[in-house]
Structures are given as structure tokens and as C-alpha cells.
Amino acid sequence: MKYKSQKVAYWFFALSMLLFVLQLVYGFIMGFAHAGFDGLHEIIPFHTAKAVHLNLLVVWLLSGFMGAAYYIIPEEAQHELVSVKLAYVQLISLALVGVAAIIGFHFNIWEGRKFLEIPRGLDYLVVVNVLLFLGIILGTLYKGKRRTTTALVLTMGLFFAALLYLPGMLPFDSQVMDSFFRWWVVHLWVEGVWELIMGGILSFLLIKLTGVDREVIEKWLYVIVGLTFLSGILGTGHHYYYIGVNKIWLIVGGIFSALEPLAFLAMALFAVNMYRKGEKKHPNKIALFWTLGSAIVAFVGAGLLGFAHTLPQTNLYTHGTLVTAMHGHLAFWGAYAMIVLAIISYALPNLTGRKLYDGARGRAAFWMSNIGMVGMTVAFGVAGVAQVYLERIMKMEFMEVQKMIEIHFMVLIICAILFTTGIILYIIDFVKYGQPTDEALEINNQ
Amino acid sequence: MLSKKQARAFFLGGTVVTFLVFIGLTVYSLSEAQDQTNYENLTEQVVRGKNLWDKNNCMGCHTLLGEGGYYAPELTKVIDRRGKGYIKAVLMSPVPWAPNGRKMVAYGFTPEEAEDLISFFDWIDDIDLNGFETVISPLAKDKN
């Protein structure tokens, strides 16, 4: 089994890593601004940094997901990608659209909606780009020898992610309507269809790394994504409590979003149990670390920390505070960043023929980034809880409170330095692997 | 034990049912009778204000209706808290507004643009937010 077209994945992963580093730079700019050092205000004001931080996050994750699909689908479908050339066209256009959007943000060219800042004109290019991507993936599946559940769930996730981009393009005069449909994108992505993508990648990695029977793994995959949609779709209501729509969402959103952690719990139990059950001892331990780590940290960041502020009684006070930023970081990190790092760690040795997975560097990267991110989460959490008490309960002025919590952003920055060091180590390994070769794919892919 | 087929049926069934309920609730809560936003007061001036709000990505620093950046004050109920004159001064300031040391962008809006934004805030302030409005406004401590 050797699929030379899998090489495309490497370049998506490389783009992903490049944008990831850039995302962190803008994170530091915001961290320093919160701590009282806004020396860059004239060139990169806070809202520019925030838009860049969020959009780079989304683009590097999508690039990672696309790379994952280009790697996984040929192997699952037992068929080369239908067009490698078009896949490169898609890669380059993705990079160009992303970079154009980011540059525009520095010149006040954007739409002022969090996460969906990309201006309308570029939105259309995004749509074309994603259609091209889906065309290649679906074409490959169609021509492929087999259609596995893993491939199907992954593809379904990517397909619906593309579809759900559209409600974010509807124009409204009412801020409330804007907000309502912004959540169809943001929430239904991260607490819906992206979980399918995560589940698909996770299941592929578990099959490869643990040697547990595909039928068993894929059965549980269905249960997990079933729980995801069962809770996550109506769970959207947890964003509708306090934006000016009917009270019915307090009940519906409260109940169903409180069930959302179950899907993440199932994911964590699934990963750990398959690992325990597995007889095969795959030598790529570092990929296993990232895989299990992703499922576990996602449960903590999305499941537990999401639950912590999802009930309407709590959210009334925490809505729109740094508590949200605390949860956002650990959830995105565990569920999506770590699963991308996991598939890269698994794919690189196979693509390049170099086996760097025993090194101390890889392990240090894993622990430093995770400990750093947990520290950042605690810093955001302490700042957020203090903010909620002082501002929302004691009714102190916003800016007065912000000054009192500045110190927590110094802690944030220190933890972010540890985190970033871990990521740099990861990228050093990435670079040391070198570029993919046909020979490596022939030998390594069993 | 659960079979793969049953697991798939659970996935498909759960998805279809909750999706349909979700669409139903969306239609219901966005229907005219359930409006909590005084949609009829959404004048052209308010829309101009909203466009300025979007075009300048004010949400990158501020929250509004509890959504946005956590760097600058929540602006729902800002007129209650500060009054229109103060807000106008903020919006028209030719230098970065920063009475407490943290800088806003110096937009230097014209008086008309400032009025548009203020009428947008005025419209926002009248929305029924299911109780959130009493939490975010310091004035609320006298009211509740």
C-alpha cells in the first residue's frame, strides 16, 4: 500500500505550522497589552491582533485538517488522490486567501464579527477553495476501493463545516440576528461538525497505533458523533440566553449544552480504552502521546471548563468575560490543535522515512506545551473569576477591575513562554524530518 | 451488545430529530410575535451606526450583548452609564481615548457618525436581554 499523492499532506502541515507560530506572536501582543504594555498600539492595535490571532488559528487548523484528509483518505479508500496538481493549486490559493485576509486586518479591511472577520469578497474565494478541496476528497472516495466509516465521518465533518460557513455570510440589519447566525458557524463548528473531523482523525490514529479491530473502533466512533449531535445542535442555545431572543433557549440550551461534555467524555474513555486493549505496540510513541493527550485535554477544556459556565444561572455572570477566554484556549488546544499535532507526528515518519520519534525533544515539546497551556488557562481563569466578582457582582468599573487583574497577565505571559518553547521544539523536529520522498512512502506504509 | 448498525442508527436518528427541533425553535424564536428587539425602531440611522460598528471592528476590543473582545468596556447600556455627551466625546476624540490608561483607537468621527453610533447603542439598550441588562450596568445596583 503506497500512495504517492499523500505527499501533498506534508505541505499543508508545513503551512499549518508556519501560521501557528504567527498566531502565537499576535497572542503575545494581546497578552502584553492586557498587562499594560501596549507599545504597538499605533501599528497593531488590540482589535487587529485579536482578529489575526483568531483567524490564523482557524486557518492553521483547517490547513491541518485538510492535510490530515489528504493523508488519510488515500489510505482509507485505497486509491491515490484524483488530482495532485489541483491539490497543490488548492494549497496555494488557501495560503494566498489567508495571507490577504491577515494583511487586510492591519488596514481596517474586515467585517466586525468575531471569528468571521474575513471580508465578504474573500469569503467567496474561501468557498471556491473549499469546494475544490471537497471535490478532490469526494472524487477520491468515489473512485476508491472501499468506503470506511472513518473516512466517511471525516469527510462528513469537512463537508458540513464548509456548508456551515454560509450562514455567516448572510447580511442582517439587526445586531441580534447577526449574532444569532454567527453562532451557526462558530458553535456548530466547534461543538458539532469539527468534532466529526476530530473523531475521524482520532479513529484513524487509534486503528494504526493500537491495532484494535477497525469494527470495534468505528462502532464507538458512531456512538461518539451521535452524542455530539444529540447534545451539540440544541446546545447552540447556550449562546442565545442573553442576546435578545426568546427565553425558551434558557431551558433548551441549558439542558442540551449540559449534556455536551458526554461526547468529550466518551472520546477520552474511547481513546484510553482502545490504547489499553491494543496489542500492537507501535514504535511511534510520541504520536500516541498527542493522540491520547488530545482526547483527554479536550474533555477537560471543552467538557469540564465548558460545563463550568454553560448553565444559564452561571452564564448570566460570566457571559463575555475572561472566563470565556480561559475555556476557549484549553478547548481549542485539546480538541483541535493537539489532534492536528497528533496526525502530523504520525504522518511525518512515514512521509519522510526518518524516525525521530524516540527523541527527547519530541517529549519535551509535548510536556512543555501542555504544562504551559494549563498554566495559561489557570491565569485566564483567575483573572476571569476575579473580573466576574468585582465587575458583575460588586459592580466596580470595568477599567478599575482591569487594572487590578493586570498581574495575572504577567503570569499568562510567563506560561505562554513555556508553551511557545514547547511549540518551537515541535517545529524543530518538524524541520529535521526534512521533505517527503516517494521511497519513504514505499517502504514505510504498512 | 450494541452493534455497529445500531450505533449508526443512533447517530442518524439523534441528528435528524434534534436538527428538526432546532430549526423549529429557530423559526419560533425569530418570529415577529417573539421579537424582543423592538425591530420597528431599527431606523436607517441605527443601521448606519451598526455599519460603522462592523466596519471598524469595535467588537475586537469591546463586548456588545456579551460578545467580542475582553479588552474594553461592555457597551450594552453604555448610554445609561455614561450619557450621550461623554460617548460623543469618546468617538470624536482626535487622540486615543484613554482616561484610565488603556488606549482606544483615535477614530475622530464626525458629529454625524457619532450620532449614528449613539442611535445604534440606543437601539441596543432597549433590547430585552432576559436579565443580562441588570448585571452589566453599574446603575443596576440601584435598581435591583
Ligand code: HEM
Ligand atoms: C472543542 C470544543 C469547544 C471549543 C473549541 C470551544 C470554544 C469556545 C470559544 C472560542 C468560545 C467564545 C466564542 C465567542 O465568543 O465567539 C466559547 C464560548 C462558550 N463555550 Fe465553548 N468550546 C467548546 C466546547 C464547549 C462545550 C462542550 C461547552 C458546554 C458544556 C461550551 C460552553 C461554552 C459557553 C457557555 C460559551 C459562551 C461563553 C460566554 O457566554 O461568553 N463550550 N467556546
Ligand code: HEM
Ligand atoms: C503565546 C500563546 C498565547 C497567548 C499569549 C494568547 C493570548 C490571548 C489573549 C490575550 C486573548 C484575548 C482575550 C481578549 O479578548 O481580551 C486571546 C484570545 C484567544 N486565543 Fe489566545 N493566546 C495564545 C495562544 C493561543 C492558542 C495556542 C490558541 C488555540 C489553541 C488560542 C486561542 C484563542 C482563542 C480561541 C481566543 C478567543 C477567546 C475569546 O474571545 O473568547 N490562543 N489569546
Ligand SMILES: [Fe+2]
Ligand atoms: Fe457553544
